[in-house]
Amino acid sequence: MPRLNSCDHCPGSHTGERPCLGTATTKARSWLLIEHPGPWPERVEHLDGPLGDVVRAAQAAGVRPQLIRRTGRRRATPPFQVYVGFSAGADVWLEGRELADPAELDELDLAAVAEGRRPGFGEVSTEPVLLVCTHGRRNACCARTGAPLARDLTGRFGPLVWETTHVGGDRYAANLVCLPHGIYYGDLGPTEAVRAVDAYMEGEVVLDRLRGRAGLPEAAQAAEHFVRAQVGALGVSEVNVVSLAGTNPYEAVVQVQGNRYRVTVESTVAAHPCGTDCQENIETYIVRELTLLNEAALV
Known part of the structure; x- marks a missing residue:
């Protein structure tokens, strides 16, 4: 299963690779x-x-x-x-x-x-x-x-x-x-x-x-982000995190209009996210599974 990581949608400082999703x-x-x-x-x-x-x-x-x-x-x-x-x-x-x-x-x-x-x-x-x-x-x-x-x-x-x-x-x-x-x-x-x-x-x-x-909890923010990216839902109020459970990996249920998705996200550490000269390790999230409920997995 391919990983959709935070850098795919959130370029960061210095080199454009610092992850920032799930950090509000x-x-x-x-x-x-x-x-x-x-x-x-x-x-x-x-x-x-x-x-x-x-x-x-x-x-x-x-x-x-x-x-x-x-x-x-x-x-x-x-x-x-x-x-x-x-x-x-x-x-x-x-x-x-x-x-x-x-x-x-x-x-x-x-x-x-x-x-x-x-x-x-x-x-x-x-x-x-x-x-x-x-x-x-x-x-x-x-x-x-x-x-x-x-x-x-x-x-x-x-x-x-x-x-x-x-x-x-x-x-x-x-x-x-x-x-x-x-x-x-x-x-x-x-x-x-x-x-x-x-x-x-x-x-x-x-x-x-x-x-x-x-x-929102950071894992819920990440789950919302991944669903938005997958289905193209950009409306501010279009996506709602219905529930969040677990302690890494986390499992969220995210609603987009009439559809609900189960999202499994995992907290991980991005080592040297700005390049080898960067001494900072930053926590970020990857998606393990994103499933339209009652349907086949999407990723």
Whole structure:
């Protein structure tokens, strides 16, 4: 049986062979984005003052906080933009609001956000939010590669684009997160990023450099990726991981419209994924079997 490995659809850093599928953060299902011009601390929970209190309260409630800012000249005084959102499942949403005073965040029902319930904190956003990690204090590569990418994307997509703090996976910089669905891309240059955003605006994903969807276990992200690749299903909400079992290999059931597929994926280590000079070993996934349920195996 031929192996369909992550490098087939996710070229990576340096040589185009660094695997990145199944690497979106597994813990983020709900989000709090707070405009903050910087400087940003190494970790957002170390932020001082009232905003730091809000960040820590969000983390305690199970909501992922991100500091965001515009590229170039940034607002140093209020009003500041805030978004809250939920990215799990089919019922995703974003609410946005400008704050004249950080104390207004005391009104935000973080428990509701964590559970996926709209808190009515702001206006429902009908446009996506595009986050590019530029958190240089966390990892210099994020600033070196992310900042120019944020400028390029801003030139094309304007106010949809924000710089942001650490999103996870510094080794895959430059990183892009598309909200409200929590779609992660890594190792992006301008051409790949524009292609990813254009697809997202049309309700689709691009498999090239797709890291996965936030909030799903890594093996589930990999299984979804392999099914998309096999059947050509690119709609953001077209594919759903129904179940995941096992501990390597993993067995997932993935639904695509009216069809269900059983996917067996195995975690493995890609040694020297960037060439013999690379000292880094990276965990990745291979597919062992992909079967249309009640039919013959497809691979």
